[in-house]
Amino acid sequence: MSSLLLFLLLLFVLTLASTLEFRYHTNREMEQYLLQLTASNPDITHLYSIGPSVTGQQLWVLALGLSPSRHTVGIPEFKYVANMHGNEVLGRVLLLQLIDDLVRGYRNNETWSLQVLNSTRVHILPTMNPDGFDASNTDCMYSQGRGNYNGIDLNRNFPDAFAGLRRQQQLDEEKREAEVRAVIGWLRSESFVLSANLHGGALVASYPYDSSNGGKELVGGASISPDDDVFIHLAKVYSHSHGSMHRGYHCGDSRPFQDGVTNGYQWYPLTGGMQDYNYVWAQCLELTLEISCCKFPPANQLPALWMENRKSLLAFIQQVHLGVKGRVFDGSGVPVQNAVVEVKGRSNMCPFRTDQHGEYYRLLLPGNYSFTVTYPGHKVLTETLNVPHGPDHYSAMKHDFMLRLIPTTTGRTQARPTNANHNQANITKGNPSTTCNYTIHLDSGGDVSRCTWTGLGVGLGLVAVLRSLIG
Ligand SMILES: [Zn+2]
Numbered sequence: 001m002s003s004l005l006l007f008l009l010l011l012f013v014l015t016l017a018s019t020l021e022f023r024y025h026t027n028r029e030m031e032q033y034l035l036q037l038t039a040s041n042p043d044i045t046h047l048y049s050i051g052p053s054v055t056g057q058q059l060w061v062l063a064l065g066l067s068p069s070r071h072t073v074g075i076p077e078f079k080y081v082a083n084m085h086g087n088e089v090l091g092r093v094l095l096l097q098l099i100d101d102l103v104r105g106y107r108n109n110e111t112w113s114l115q116v117l118n119s120t121r122v123h124i125l126p127t128m129n130p131d132g133f134d135a136s137n138t139d140c141m142y143s144q145g146r147g148n149y150n151g152i153d154l155n156r157n158f159p160d161a162f163a164g165l166r167r168q169q170q171l172d173e174e175k176r177e178a179e180v181r182a183v184i185g186w187l188r189s190e191s192f193v194l195s196a197n198l199h200g201g202a203l204v205a206s207y208p209y210d211s212s213n214g215g216k217e218l219v220g221g222a223s224i225s226p227d228d229d230v231f232i233h234l235a236k237v238y239s240h241s242h243g244s245m246h247r248g249y250h251c252g253d254s255r256p257f258q259d260g261v262t263n264g265y266q267w268y269p270l271t272g273g274m275q276d277y278n279y280v281w282a283q284c285l286e287l288t289l290e291i292s293c294c295k296f297p298p299a300n301q302l303p304a305l306w307m308e309n310r311k312s313l314l315a316f317i318q319q320v321h322l323g324v325k326g327r328v329f330d331g332s333g334v335p336v337q338n339a340v341v342e343v344k345g346r347s348n349m350c351p352f353r354t355d356q357h358g359e360y361y362r363l364l365l366p367g368n369y370s371f372t373v374t375y376p377g378h379k380v381l382t383e384t385l386n387v388p389h390g391p392d393h394y395s396a397m398k399h400d401f402m403l404r405l406i407p408t409t410t411g412r413t414q415a416r417p418t419n420a421n422h423n424q425a426n427i428t429k430g431n432p433s434t435t436c437n438y439t440i441h442l443d444s445g446g447d448v449s450r451c452t453w454t455g456l457g458v459g460l461g462l463v464a465v466l467r468s469l470i471g
Pocket residue numbers: 085088199200
């Protein structure tokens with residue numbers, strides 16, 4: 001048998017083996033599945049851990065894309081997170097199905113999957129709280145397993161921009177839960193553009209802010225962010241692509257949601273939530289998707305629940321291509337990190353900045369926008385851009401900003417500042433008591449100690465194949 005034939009046979013066996021059952025996989029089974037999938041698809045998948053849970057279970061993330069193990073300039077980073085509340089379990093099932101669907105679609109040359117993986121790097125964390133999952137029972141409503149191993153609600157454990165410095169000092173990073181520290185480190189290691197965080201117990205797409213300190217963000221009972229129009233659009237994309245969310249069904253005990261969407265604060269205020277943290281500190285627009293009235297639906301309902309959510313999960317990923325993307329170059333034509341890229345009328349608490357590749361991504365609805373780009377030693381640059389609807393063709397509008405040096409009186413131009421001069425930025429707008437904590441990205445991937453498992457996964461996968469051939 002030629003080596004090519006043998007390879008094709010192995011691929012065929014692995015493809016069969018990777019078909020995923022509709023049931024609740026244990027954490028161990030999930031890990032095995034992800035390892036095998038990565039082993040058989042090393043060209044488009046990359047498995048890594050963002051750190052351990054309290055009891056030492058790895059928080060596995062599967063990245064999918066044409067360059068799954070590293071960022072490509074111009075390709076936005078997207079993420080889905082599920083099972084942050086250990087007893088809200090549908091999200092982890094749906095995200096495993098989504099992984100399976102995307103990989104099989106790509107292997108079968110299906111256009112929808114090729115379009116996603118050619119244009120986007122998708123990171124999927126199926127469980128953020130594996131210890132809570134282990135502790136949960138199968139109840140629809142009660143909250144056993146909601147918290148982590150220490151009984152802490154992870155969606156109340158993030159820094160809160162509105163709670164002010166005093167609370168932040170009380171709850172400094174060392175006191176945060178292991179799972180929250182892992183996510184914070186993850187957000188520092190990748191520049192995510194768009195995200196959703198999957199929960200259960202309601203049927204609604206909720207968007208920032210969840211919190212407020214009673215300032216001018218409070219409008220009519222909602223806590224309104226500068227990107228409210230974009231958030232409402234994103235939430236409606238999910239609810240209207242979903243089988244029933246847009247009807248605003250209220251799961252019995254809460255009030256109906258118009259269009260199946262809600263401002264988080266307007267529904268119920270909470271501090272220390274993950275979606276506000278993503279948006280304020282990591283310039284990643286995140287939604288909280290409540291995808292089932294029952295937190296632990298019976299396993300025989302899983303295929304139907306997948307079909308209700310499949311289209312919306314894919315449509316939401318596509319929204320990462322809203323707006324404008326590009327790079328900022330300094331006076332010598334070098335892409336620069338930490339250039340501030342602002343859009344007139346949108347005073348973000350932490351202004352959006354370019355990443356280590358000099359890139360910015362700005363999700364915006366179609367229209368005209370005035371951009372201002374500032375960088376030390378350079379003239380402030382203002383340009384008006386006409387922004388089309390990017391998701392239709394899987395790419396945001398591309399626009400680079402070319403800065404010009406400020407000439408000094410001696411005729412020499414100012415030296416390029418070092419990163420150390422401006423890696424900390426104090427917020428000057430919005431909330432003066434909050435400090436934006438910008439982190440310089442390292443080539444090694446920030447401060448997250450990464451376990452990459454592609455090599456081990458390939459080995460384990462081959463063992464599995466050989467076993468199945470022998471058996
Ligand atoms: Zn929840």
